[in-house]
Amino acid sequence: MSKRPTIHDLANAAGVSIATVDRVLNKRSKVRESTSQRVLIAAEDIGYHASGLLKRRVRESKPVKRLSILLQRSNDEFYERLGAAIRKACAQETQFQFETRVIFMDEVTPEYVTEQIIKESKHTDGIAIVALDDHTLNRHIEQLVEKHTPVFTILSPLSTNTCTGHIGVDNRKAGRTAAWAISKLAKTTGKVGILLGSHRYLNQDIAEISFISYFREIKHNFDLLTPLTNLDDDTLAYQATKTLLTKHQNDLTAIYSAGGGVRGIIRALKEAGKSRQITLICNELTSCTRLALSDGTIDMIIATPVQKLAHQLSDLFAESFSHKKYRPLAPVQLSVELHVAENL
Known part of the structure; x- marks a missing residue:
């Protein structure tokens, strides 16, 4: 019967001291994110019995950021799939603990979308949105960005140049x-x-x-x-x-x-x-x-390469939260996926 890996084995596998492993496990003092991730990966690799606890500790140590993702048409299969992909990608973020709320807007008028943005802005740290271009909507987004709330457009850009960034296909x-x-x-x-x-x-x-x-x-x-x-x-x-x-x-x-x-x-x-x-x-x-x-x-x-878009959006949010001062990010243009009957 193989011997169960010990804390000494984990420290050796991660290339850190036993004291560092103990700090990660028991939250005795702050450990760098990269070090915590290395300990967690090593724990999973060697089958350390407390890897589940380690994973929880690493997640608990991350700053919490609330995201509101405003998509369209709750009965649309594409948007349902996009929303699910964004939730999953944000849950895998390593720098922050994202609490992601996906809202499907069955009414797409600029007035309704603006109301949703105002509502979400009261309890969120960042917003991503699919919307028609409209001057009133743009003005409210500009006001949010002035308060250092990152706002990203998905799929379709807006004419305002103050958005934190945009991600979509070329x-x-x-x-x-x-x-x-x-x-x-x-x-x-x-x-x-x-x-x-x-x-x-x-x-x-x-x-x-x-x-x-x-x-x-x-x-x-x-x-x-x-x-x-x-x-x-x-x-x-x-x-x-x-x-x-x-x-x-x-x-x-x-x-x-x-x-x-x-x-x-x-x-x-x-x-x-x-x-x-x-x-x-x-x-x-x-x-x-x-x-x-x-x-x-x-x-x-x-x-649209949905999975790639979702992970890139999560990365953009993480990048925007990592800077102490607000700065706009370059738009991300993804290559389209082409499907014909022969490559299904």
């Missing part, structure tokens, strides 16, 4: 990638429909502009139609797609969805019997879009 590349895909995958030339939630989501606005600019730069016989907005709503997206199919029933060759509401687009295409004829490029891999990709309704999905 929307210029996303839009140009969608255009490239249509130019290569469309079965015939013809009219191309463009759908987006709102031009006030600056990420979608940038993607749409970049989509159009790609076609300006190449020789082509596609006719890009005036973009239609759907507020990222499935019903409105369904109606917009029906409108495209009715007006351009003989020469609509492709659709690019720069925002949400994809379930409605899929429904309209299938009802019209056009799911295999019209090239569809959309955003985010969900159970619905995965199925539509596998059955040929969707030709390519341009997705």
